[in-house]
Amino acid sequence: MADSHHQVWQRAVVVTVEEIATGIRRIVLRPELPRPTRPGEHVDVRVLVDGAPVVRSYSVVDAAADGSELALSVFRTPASRGGSVFMHSIGAGQTLEITQPLQNFPLRIGAPSYVLLAGGIGITAVAGMAALLRRLGADYRLVYAGRSRPAMAYLEELAALHGDRLQAHVDDEGGALDVDGLVAGVPEGAELYMCGPIRLMDAVRRAWAERGLDRTGLRYETFGNSGWFEAQPFLVRIPRLGVEAVVGSDESMLEALEREGVDMMSDCRKGECGLCQVKVLDRAARIDHRDVFYSDRQKEPGTAMCCCVSRAVPAAPVTTSDERPSAVLTIDVP
């Protein structure tokens, strides 16, 4: 079945589920409509959050050559939007609804050199790229940053495969990644592909701009699931439509507004395309911008946001035990 974005949905049987690192499960699926997968691709998966189906995206870490089996790896985030909890509840033999692999993080072949940067579970988006660049004999470096070795999925396999092209930065060994140093060392003309927490990607984007490197050389995948603040419920109002909704901590504002029947525009649902942007008319809140669509300068005034990923958080610490969320946004939609 193809939906409005021409995505082909299909059923996939869960073949194996395995805990491969702290809080990370590798899930191997057998899709009913297999097709070969390219590096950087992901699948959308229908997951259940509080019993309601929502769509979450997961990178394809690796796959059989004919696509008959593909592996995802899912980190159960402490402040989960619900998808990872569901993905950690499934077992072998179950059936999921997934799309065929989708590409919005393509690897451009032919650059003089490459830096692949992964923060935490972001390794799932770049591991396949590294494997292909190795096979092609390209000049590449794989930089993998994580909290601790047990929390870094695939670290041993990557070390065995890539040897000293892998550079691991482990926080609890005092080896935290120096972003400015990394960007300063990027060779002229190189392309950098990254996937990781928004803080890491923001820091790289800033250092990249400061060094005056070509913006088209910086490519990233974000699944919009990590912000500056923990996700918590907030209230959103659209006075023009008489709508008021509480956005739960495990759903996006876009999902909450769709649930209320508001006709919303969206495409990537990952904070990349800007199609879901809404105008902020008033706010008793801070905005936790989680997109990579706006520049820092555009984010600063807090007058617009990408509602598929960005959230509101209380402007000051909450001191009452009031049931109603203290963070309130008043918005209008296009």
Ligand code: FES
């Ligand atoms: S739908 Fe693309 S940024 Fe929100």
